[in-house]
Amino acid sequence: MAKVVLYHTDGCHLCEQAYALAVNVLATNDIHHQDIVEDEKLMTQFQTSIPVIKNIKTGKLLNWPFTQQQIEELIKEDGFN
Numbered sequence: 001m002a003k004v005v006l007y008h009t010d011g012c013h014l015c016e017q018a019y020a021l022a023v024n025v026l027a028t029n030d031i032h033h034q035d036i037v038e039d040e041k042l043m044t045q046f047q048t049s050i051p052v053i054k055n056i057k058t059g060k061l062l063n064w065p066f067t068q069q070q071i072e073e074l075i076k077e078d079g080f081n
Helices: 013-023 040-046 068-076
Strands: 004-008 031-035 052-055 061-063
Touching: 004 013, 004 068, 013 031, 013 068, 052 068, 061 068
Parallel strands: 004 031
Antiparallel strands: 004 052, 052 061
């Protein structure tokens, strides 16, 4: 089961960078990819702020720019290792 959601869209180079940071911390199956273009509500919410990582358990968001350390802290908050 995924631990985080990575809100992104195709062709977003920053989203690719965010994913590269996330896979240094999490297994690929721990990251759920959500293309914001597929959902009008997400598009409205995140269109100017992607990439965004959301901790599924706590709901906390991490907006770009962020570091690998910040991703680690985001997932440690709820006991994920």
